[in-house]
Amino acid sequence: MAAYTETDVLVIGAGAGGGAMSKRLSDGGLKVVCLEQGDWVHAMDHPHMYDGWEIERKRTWSFEPNVRQFPEDYPTTGNTTPYIFTGVGGSTLHYAAAWPRFKPVDFRKGTEHGVEGTIDWPISYEELEPFYAINDAEIGVARRTGDPGNPVRPEGWGPASRGGKVGHKMGSGFDKLGWHWWPADNAILTRTKDARLACNDCGFCLAGCPRHSIASTDVSYWPAALRNGVDLRVNARVEQINAKNGRATGATYVDRVTGRRHEVRAGAVVVAANSIGTPRLLLMSAQNGHPDGLANSNGLVGTHLMFHSWSFVDFWFDEPLEGFKGPEPAVLYSQEFYDTDTSRGFVNGFSLQVGTALGAATSALGTNTGNLAPWGAGHRGFFDDHFGRHALIYVQGEDLPVRTNRVTLDPDAKDSSGLPAPHINYGLHENDRRLVEWGQHRAREAADAAGGVIDTTTTGIGGIDAPPPGWHIMGTCRMGNTAEDSVTNKWNQTWDVPNLFITDASSLTTGAAVNPTSTLQAVAVRAAEYIKRRHRDIASQTITPSNADAPAL
Amino acid sequence: MTDLRLTSGDTKPPLGGWLPGVRLTEAQAAVLNAVADELIPGGDGFPAPSEIDVISFIARYVAPAGTPARWFPFLGENDLRARLDALGDGFVNGGSLARVRVMEGLERDESEFFVRVRDLVYHAYYSRPEVVRAMNRNLPAGRDYRPTPQPYGYSDVMDDWDDELLSRVRGTYTRTEDVRRVMVPADLPVGPARKLRGEGS
Numbered sequence: 001m002a003a004y005t006e007t008d009v010l011v012i013g014a015g016a017g018g019g020a021m022s023k024r025l026s027d028g029g030l031k032v033v034c035l036e037q038g039d040w041v042h043a044m045d046h047p048h049m050y051d052g053w054e055i056e057r058k059r060t061w062s063f064e065p066n067v068r069q070f071p072e073d074y075p076t077t078g079n080t081t082p083y084i085f086t087g088v089g090g091s092t093l094h095y096a097a098a099w100p101r102f103k104p105v106d107f108r109k110g111t112e113h114g115v116e117g118t119i120d121w122p123i124s125y126e127e128l129e130p131f132y133a134i135n136d137a138e139i140g141v142a143r144r145t146g147d148p149g150n151p152v153r154p155e156g157w158g159p160a161s162r163g164g165k166v167g168h169k170m171g172s173g174f175d176k177l178g179w180h181w182w183p184a185d186n187a188i189l190t191r192t193k194d195a196r197l198a199c200n201d202c203g204f205c206l207a208g209c210p211r212h213s214i215a216s217t218d219v220s221y222w223p224a225a226l227r228n229g230v231d232l233r234v235n236a237r238v239e240q241i242n243a244k245n246g247r248a249t250g251a252t253y254v255d256r257v258t259g260r261r262h263e264v265r266a267g268a269v270v271v272a273a274n275s276i277g278t279p280r281l282l283l284m285s286a287q288n289g290h291p292d293g294l295a296n297s298n299g300l301v302g303t304h305l306m307f308h309s310w311s312f313v314d315f316w317f318d319e320p321l322e323g324f325k326g327p328e329p330a331v332l333y334s335q336e337f338y339d340t341d342t343s344r345g346f347v348n349g350f351s352l353q354v355g356t357a358l359g360a361a362t363s364a365l366g367t368n369t370g371n372l373a374p375w376g377a378g379h380r381g382f383f384d385d386h387f388g389r390h391a392l393i394y395v396q397g398e399d400l401p402v403r404t405n406r407v408t409l410d411p412d413a414k415d416s417s418g419l420p421a422p423h424i425n426y427g428l429h430e431n432d433r434r435l436v437e438w439g440q441h442r443a444r445e446a447a448d449a450a451g452g453v454i455d456t457t458t459t460g461i462g463g464i465d466a467p468p469p470g471w472h473i474m475g476t477c478r479m480g481n482t483a484e485d486s487v488t489n490k491w492n493q494t495w496d497v498p499n500l501f502i503t504d505a506s507s508l509t510t511g512a513a514v515n516p517t518s519t520l521q522a523v524a525v526r527a528a529e530y531i532k533r534r535h536r537d538i539a540s541q542t543i544t545p546s547n548a549d550a551p552a553l
Numbered sequence: 554m555t556d557l558r559l560t561s562g563d564t565k566p567p568l569g570g571w572l573p574g575v576r577l578t579e580a581q582a583a584v585l586n587a588v589a590d591e592l593i594p595g596g597d598g599f600p601a602p603s604e605i606d607v608i609s610f611i612a613r614y615v616a617p618a619g620t621p622a623r624w625f626p627f628l629g630e631n632d633l634r635a636r637l638d639a640l641g642d643g644f645v646n647g648g649s650l651a652r653v654r655v656m657e658g659l660e661r662d663e664s665e666f667f668v669r670v671r672d673l674v675y676h677a678y679y680s681r682p683e684v685v686r687a688m689n690r691n692l693p694a695g696r697d698y699r700p701t702p703q704p705y706g707y708s709d710v711m712d713d714w715d716d717e718l719l720s721r722v723r724g725t726y727t728r729t730e731d732v733r734r735v736m737v738p739a740d741l742p743v744g745p746a747r748k749l750r751g752e753g754s
């Protein structure tokens with residue numbers, strides 16, 4: 001028996017990008033092996049029916065791998081902690097599923113200003129649009145069409161999630177100001193699809209969804225991918241992508257159950273290990289002919305890390321809003337200040353996204369911004385005034401891609417397989433600080449227009465800790481225009497290694513001012529379509545073609 | 554499904570806490586109840602923590618002896634028992650004012666421990682069905698609140714969008730072909746790309 005497995009395509013990581021990629025490739029009959037360092041999450045692994053549901057988000061369902069400390073997680077070091085999840089589904093296992101699209105202008109930020117490391121995307125919104133549509137249909141988007149602030153989007157699988165009292169209250173505020181707003185698109189079923197149940201508005205999305213209403217890829221893409229015959233190997237942690245004569249030959253992984261090493265050989269390798277895991281793996285894959293890591297001859301792997309620039313602003317009102325009902329994070333959004341207006345003192349813009357709160361314990365413990373109910377005599381009055389009267393406005397800004405914001409390998413820290421931990425350095429650019437500060441005032445204006453604010457607190461500029469923790473982690477292996485400005489060409493093909501592709505959030509050239517997953521999955525679907533149709537060309541390439549020379553779809 | 558060979562022992566905290574839960578002595582339970590009652594005094598239609606067994610919740614989230622207290626709330630059995638014993642009968646019988654003074658001292662001098670206990674008591678109290686019922690009865694904003702998000706959810710009591718309000722929404726966006734170069738604010742650090750092209754500061 002061969003000591004290795006052979007396949008057409010090897011996909012590394014079973015998260016947002018890897019799930020979409022594996023399904024689409026296997027639809028076309030390609031033989032796919034996918035390696036995932038984590039395991040499956042069962043519906044009963046979610047805390048939604050436990051009396052400790054709120055406390056579990058600080059333990060088993062903490063966003064931070066360094067807090068969870070699960071054996072499948074790798075630790076991270078550096079000046080901030082990324083929020084990522086490990087398992088079949090990746091970080092979609094605990095994402096909020098807000099599902100906006102990037103706007104046409106987002107693909108042309110190099111043309112618009114080119115500040116810091118900003119470049120144009122090698123593709124336009126119009127080129128990506130058909131793949132947004134395919135992906136929306138796969139995941140079952142909830143949508144209300146007709147948003148005048150965006151290009152036309154197709155009908156959703158179901159209607160938009162209901163807005164509840166929070167939606168009405170904040171929508172009225174934006175309406176009074178004459179500002180743009182619209183009900184959020186969500187990757188949440190409002191109508192049953194396959195074996196997934198429609199959302200029942202339970203209000204606790206950020207610990208996954210036991211009804212499988214949220215489109216995490218374990219329930220959206222993986223069932224179909226497995227039916228297509230994809231060989232998904234869990235607890236399989238890749239330690240190195242192998243290369244020979246300028247081409248990738250496959251990868252070596254550690255089986256976390258047995259501790260044994262295995263090799264998979266493949267005609268093409270797709271990395272989708274997220275914006276921290278992908279550069280980490282490429283850097284760990286330094287070998288003969290690739291002394292600084294794979295696909296890194298220009299030194300750009302790991303650079304231009306983006307998190308979005310954030311401020312959370314909690315508001316409490318003098319009337320019941322019942323924010324414990326309905327999908328948690330994105331009720332509606334305003335993109336009144338999305339476009340650059342340099343008279344404000346900065347480039348780029350932001351979305352104001354309205355979210356809700358959790359339950360009683362979270363309310364008593366300060367909601368999102370540390371506004372804690374005091375202990376002792378003042379407790380009852382404070383709690384009774386605050387609980388269920390809350391709305392959150394996220395100021396979600398586009399942060400600049402800055403070269404020194406980057407992922408490197410930590411020389412000392414290791415994961416449970418003895419592989420180096422990633423080290424993260426991230427700081428907000430002056431532009432992004434100004435943007436968020438200005439945005440906070442707009443959030444306040446919107447709440448005042450809604451009327452009856454009794455209290456407000458904020459995370460300040462950057463997040464609860466500064467620098468901000470990243471949960472929209474983007475850009476560390478960006479696609480671009482030339483071998484000098486990026487890690488991949490417009491088909492996600494690395495400039496150095498023609499049969500090595502990168503299709504996760506690390507491939508995003510800029511981050512826009514909206515949540516990234518609908519875009520990164522559209523990019524992954526597009527790249528999958530390319531690999532499917534062009535795998536014979538790719539098999540014969542010894543150098544990666546330029547964007548102009550690459551064969552078309 | 555999680556491979557149990559990888560998750561046995563102390564590699565993951567069990568969902569819902571450790572069963573059967575740490576069994577405190579009567580004296581220790583009395584101290585903990587007294588602490589909880591000072592943190593969240595009963596009244597105004599809400600029960601006191603000691604009346605509704607917050608202890609059974611807390612007992613599940615204290616790491617049992619022999620298991621490291623690696624996860625929130627980072628309280629280990631032996632440490633908790635020792636601290637409760639140290640407070641002892643004197644704390645329980647000392648009257649509310651004295652208890653508050655002791656707790657203010659703890660908050661000041663041993664803030665890490667105090668915050669852990671406070672947070673755990675808040676979690677325990679607001680998880681109790683009796684408290685949820687009190688919220689349903691006493692708070693207009695809590696009328697529909699349920700002890701857990703699932704299995705019922707809230708679709709039966711959830712308002713939908715106001716079509717009239719939505720019909721008034723205005724907005725626009727920049728088309729691809731309309732994207733133009735902007736004048737970057739003069740005082741903004743612009744980084745290498747524009748400097749190379751001789752633009753900006």
Ligand SMILES: Cc1cc2nc3c(=O)[nH]c(=O)nc-3n(C[C@H](O)[C@H](O)[C@H](O)COP(=O)(O)OP(=O)(O)OC[C@H]3O[C@@H](n4cnc5c(N)ncnc54)[C@H](O)[C@@H]3O)c2cc1C
Pocket residue numbers: 012013014015016017018035036037038063083084085086087088089090091092094095096097098099206236237238239272273274275277278281329471472473503504505506515516517518520
């Ligand atoms: C709290 C929170 C809320 C969020 N809310 C939203 C939202 O509302 N909308 C939105 O669009 N986005 C949201 N996100 C972001 C979203 O989760 C990510 O954008 C998305 O999951 C990234 O996809 P990815 O493919 O880059 O990586 P992931 O989905 O993280 O997948 C990467 C996978 O690769 C695996 N892997 C890594 N290294 C290896 C290795 N060496 N060997 C084998 N496997 C490996 C990992 O275990 C993981 O499963 C949120 C994130 C968080 C944390």
Ligand code: SF4
Pocket residue numbers: 188198199200201202203204205206208209210211212213214326327328702706
């Ligand atoms: S609100 Fe809906 S999508 Fe969110 S966890 Fe509950 S049922 Fe799932």
